Amino acid sequence: SQQGEEDPQALSIQEGENATMNCSYKTSINNLQWYRQNSGRGLVHLILIRSNEREKHSGRLRVTLDTSKKSSSLLITASRAADTASYFCATVHTGANSKLTFGKGITLSVRP
Amino acid sequence: DGGITQSPKYLFRKEGQNVTLSCEQNLNHDAMYWYRQDPGQGLRLIYYSQIVNDFQKGDIAEGYSVSREKKESFPLTVTSAQKNPTAFYLCASSIEGLAGGKETQYFGPGTRLLVL
Numbered sequence: 321s322q323q324g325e326e327d328p329q330a331l332s333i334q335e336g337e338n339a340t341m342n343c344s345y346k347t348s349i350n351n352l353q354w355y356r357q358n359s360g361r362g363l364v365h366l367i368l369i370r371s372n373e374r375e376k377h378s379g380r381l382r383v384t385l386d387t388s389k390k391s392s393s394l395l396i397t398a399s400r401a402a403d404t405a406s407y408f409c410a411t412v413h414t415g416a417n418s419k420l421t422f423g424k425g426i427t428l429s430v431r432p
Numbered sequence: 433d434g435g436i437t438q439s440p441k442y443l444f445r446k447e448g449q450n451v452t453l454s455c456e457q458n459l460n461h462d463a464m465y466w467y468r469q470d471p472g473q474g475l476r477l478i479y480y481s482q483i484v485n486d487f488q489k490g491d492i493a494e495g496y497s498v499s500r501e502k503k504e505s506f507p508l509t510v511t512s513a514q515k516n517p518t519a520f521y522l523c524a525s526s527i528e529g530l531a532g533g534k535e536t537q538y539f540g541p542g543t544r545l546l547v548l
Contacts (some may be wrong), residue, residue: 362539
């Protein structure tokens with residue numbers, strides 16, 4: 321399976337702390353994306369990192385990509401209660417008809 | 433406002449009944465997708481369409497059908513052949529299709545399908 325795997329499955333932190341979420345995948349990728357989903361809602365795109373990039377920032381988000389280890393991490397700094405959501409990594413693998421393949425997600429709870 | 437709309441928000445299906453989920457976008461995107469999400473799970477691709485009048489099966493197409501007669505619309509029919517239809521269904525669109533396009537997907541708010 322090409323599906324990415326996130327780690328941990330669930331994470332609970334105090335407001336103001338940093339949250340680190342990891343994603344691993346099995347075959348080579350074109351890019352890797354992180355999405356956020358609030359309970360019962362659609363997904364919202366957070367950030368995209370291409371295979372030739374190692375790090376990207378967007379506001380309080382920092383994403384790294386290590387293609388040699390086939391892994392990525394999403395760091396949310398200075399977390400807020402409003403960051404409580406599920407976070408998914410999605411990979412686009414190289415090759416014909418490549419598609420966006422989602423992991424099972426990480427549930428983040430930020431305690432006020 | 434630009435975006436993707438899905439209706440209804442909740443849908444109830446009786447045994448043996450076909451039901452159709454609506455997805456409309458005004459983003460002028462060529463590609464549209466349908467995903468199924470089960471509790472605690474990631475998204476699984478049902479069908480996708482890269483251009484009007486063309487669509488392809490995803491990973492779990494059995495028991496579902498789609499049409500793409502207009503660029504803005506990509507309805508999904510859950511047929512009676514789908515024996516376990518209870519799930520959260522998400523529609524998405526993107527600028528490029530799957531083959532060449534590896535960019536961001538924009539999602540609708542979802543439809544929750546329940547079986548009576």
